[in-house]
Amino acid sequence: DAGVIQSPRHEVTEMGQEVTLRCKPISGHNSLFWYRQTMMRGLELLIYFNNNVPIDDSGMPEDRFSAKMPNASFSTLKIQPSEPRDSAVYFCASSFRASGDEKLFFGSGTQLSVL
Amino acid sequence: AQKVTQAQTEISVVEKEDVTLDCVYETRDTTYYLFWYKQPPSGELVFLIRRNSFDEQNEISGRYSWNFQKSTSSFNFTITASQVVDSAVYFCALSEGSGYSTLTFGKGTMLLVSP
Numbered sequence: 001d002a003g004v005i006q007s008p009r010h011e012v013t014e015m016g017q018e019v020t021l022r023c024k025p026i027s028g029h030n031s032l033f034w035y036r037q038t039m040m041r042g043l044e045l046l047i048y049f050n051n052n053v054p055i056d057d058s059g060m061p062e063d064r065f066s067a068k069m070p071n072a073s074f075s076t077l078k079i080q081p082s083e084p085r086d087s088a089v090y091f092c093a094s095s096f097r098a099s100g101d102e103k104l105f106f107g108s109g110t111q112l113s114v115l
Numbered sequence: 116a117q118k119v120t121q122a123q124t125e126i127s128v129v130e131k132e133d134v135t136l137d138c139v140y141e142t143r144d145t146t147y148y149l150f151w152y153k154q155p156p157s158g159e160l161v162f163l164i165r166r167n168s169f170d171e172q173n174e175i176s177g178r179y180s181w182n183f184q185k186s187t188s189s190f191n192f193t194i195t196a197s198q199v200v201d202s203a204v205y206f207c208a209l210s211e212g213s214g215y216s217t218l219t220f221g222k223g224t225m226l227l228v229s230p
Contacts, residue, residue, distance in 0.1 A: 093160075100147065100210040103162045104218060105162070106152075106159050106160040108157070108159045
């Protein structure tokens, strides 16, 4: 069974450019999470979806960040315009349901560098 | 608000030594779940264990063991006879049990096992 698939694995872009990160959750999972990992702040939840509906986006840093989940098998996280402080590893994770006892399955992450 | 503290930023041991990774949590809920995840150098986060707040039994899985103590709000992780392959960043995480709930991660402990 395929795990959570993220693309690209690495992204290098220049400040001001639009960046789109992609995620395919595990089939049958109905909850999807976007996390950001930095040295300073560790792993932070940006947004999560349940049944394709955004439930909590309070972790999204600012209006430059947006996330969509048009269907159960695909989600995007977009940064427009990107800034150097957005450089981080972005993880997508999915779970069978969005309850507290569910373990998350993580993708391999996207290493984003904004120059 | 929930919080997870991993006071050890980095631990270095020599192969075959035992090592304990500390985790202290804060929550106001009586129902909650504690997790450990491993992040090897390849980058993805891998689920190791989940405990609920009503089950204080210690758990052993091969060389891994977990000690959950509600009295001290701790959920420590011990690796016995460490191996080089155990080198990774280990994250402790907490989610509260009511309704939609998401994981709050500690900052992680980097474990380096040298031959």
